[in-house]
Amino acid sequence: MEPYPATLEHEDLLVRRGRRSGLYCIVAVHSTVRGPAVGGCRMWRYDDSRAAVRDALKLSRAMTFKSAAAALPMGGGKGVIMLRGKAPTGRARTDLLLDFAETVDLLGGAYKTAEDVGTSLRDMTVIACGTPHVSGLSRAKGGSGDPSPWTAVGVEAAILASAERAFGSADLKGRTVSVVGLGHVGLRVAELVAKRGAKLIAADIVPARRDDARRLGARWMTPAKALVAAADVLVPCALGGALNRETVPLIQAPVIAGAANNQLAEDSLDAELAARGVLWAPDFVANAGGIINISVEFAPGGYDPKVARAKVHGIADTLGAIYDASATPLSAAMELARANLASA
Numbered sequence: 254m255e256p257y258p259a260t261l262e263h264e265d266l267l268v269r270r271g272r273r274s275g276l277y278c279i280v281a282v283h284s285t286v287r288g289p290a291v292g293g294c295r296m297w298r299y300d301d302s303r304a305a306v307r308d309a310l311k312l313s314r315a316m317t318f319k320s321a322a323a324a325l326p327m328g329g330g331k332g333v334i335m336l337r338g339k340a341p342t343g344r345a346r347t348d349l350l351l352d353f354a355e356t357v358d359l360l361g362g363a364y365k366t367a368e369d370v371g372t373s374l375r376d377m378t379v380i381a382c383g384t385p386h387v388s389g390l391s392r393a394k395g396g397s398g399d400p401s402p403w404t405a406v407g408v409e410a411a412i413l414a415s416a417e418r419a420f421g422s423a424d425l426k427g428r429t430v431s432v433v434g435l436g437h438v439g440l441r442v443a444e445l446v447a448k449r450g451a452k453l454i455a456a457d458i459v460p461a462r463r464d465d466a467r468r469l470g471a472r473w474m475t476p477a478k479a480l481v482a483a484a485d486v487l488v489p490c491a492l493g494g495a496l497n498r499e500t501v502p503l504i505q506a507p508v509i510a511g512a513a514n515n516q517l518a519e520d521s522l523d524a525e526l527a528a529r530g531v532l533w534a535p536d537f538v539a540n541a542g543g544i545i546n547i548s549v550e551f552a553p554g555g556y557d558p559k560v561a562r563a564k565v566h567g568i569a570d571t572l573g574a575i576y577d578a579s580a581t582p583l584s585a586a587m588e589l590a591r592a593n594l595a596s597a
Contacts, residue, residue: 263310264290265360268302271352274345277302277335278356281313282364283328287597289362290330291388291547292316293369294353294380298336305335315514316544319537321590322571323564325548330364332357340371350376354383362386367400367547370436370492374399388547397556400543404512405441407542407568411510411534412446412486414569418576419508419532420485426450431484431506433476435462438512438540439490443469446488454479458491481505489513489536496533501525510534523583535586538571 265282282290292313299305309331317329334353341349357366357380367389368377374391381387381394390396397403412430413423420428425446431454432443440462447453453471455462456479466473474482476491480500487506489495493515496504501522509516509531516536517523526533542565549561571589578585 273348279333281309283313284317285328288326290328292331294332296334296371309333318590358384401437403546404543411539428485434491
């Protein structure tokens with residue numbers, strides 16, 4: 254069992270057993286230096302409560318650097334609902350979401366939740382019945398809606414910026430793009446690059462998503478094979494840790510830019526990728542489109558999708574500055590985020 258990080262750094266860690274559901278609801282607030290901590294609510298099955306807490310701690314820290322690197326007026330937090338078995342439905346799901354809402358509300362606005370893996374826009378509407386500290390609600394309810402399309406737009410911007418840096422052109426026509434994970438974001442990214450003429454490889458652990466791959470004219474592979482396939486661009490869009498000591502030496506794509514959080518199993522792999530001539534777009538920069546979109550909800554005058562789109566496309570400029578630095582991409586991105594935190 255991997256131990257907790259030696260230095261937690263976090264401002265708050267709240268773990269409660271829901272009085273309705275009996276399941277653990279966890280909120281980790283890493284930093285509110287730049288503003289309220291914002292981060293999604295992940296509903297997932299974990300081996301034990303230590304793994305769930307560890308995930309919340311790791312993801313909330315990543316959210317701090319994601320918001321800071323994008324110069325957003327927000328901090329980093331994360332919510333985790335720990336499942337024991339299958340995700341509940343009906344009244345049981347409502348009870349669980351209301352338990353999570355109570356957990357969020359206890360922090361008095363230090364953390365604002367949004368949807369994430371395992372939760373949806375409809376779930377956020379239920380959570381909003383128990384706390385006002387919810388972002389990403391539907392446009393009809395004054396929010397910015399589902400953030401996943403904006404995450405996909407940001408990943409597309411990251412792919413184009415990285416391709417231009419690596420190949421001298423952002424044109425994807427005829428280039429092979431391997432998308433690993435066809436969930437809410439990955440499928441949209443696949444659709445966007447397909448429209449640009451890319452030849453697709455697609456992979457997912459869910460066999461039914463093969464139909465989506467077929468619709469896009471993609472070559473279907475298992476995730477393990479797609480990760481190391483001969484491609485121009487690798488787009489990790491599933492859960493984290495896919496870039497590890499075993500897979501990194503086998504990766505053939507000269508560009509990696511995807512939506513998955515915590516793609517590197519170890520930070521030191523950033524230098525190993527660079528040494529192999531692989532251009533890796535730091536995940537917390539490439540996948541920031543959703544949180545950038547949500548940040549526009551807090552702007553004077555309220556949410557404006559045109560403003561959101563312009564800010565999300567700014568991911569390309571952020572990556573350009575990172576690639577211009579003499580350090581490896583991860584080191585340069587962390588330095589940018591730390592500078593923005595220090596100036597707050």
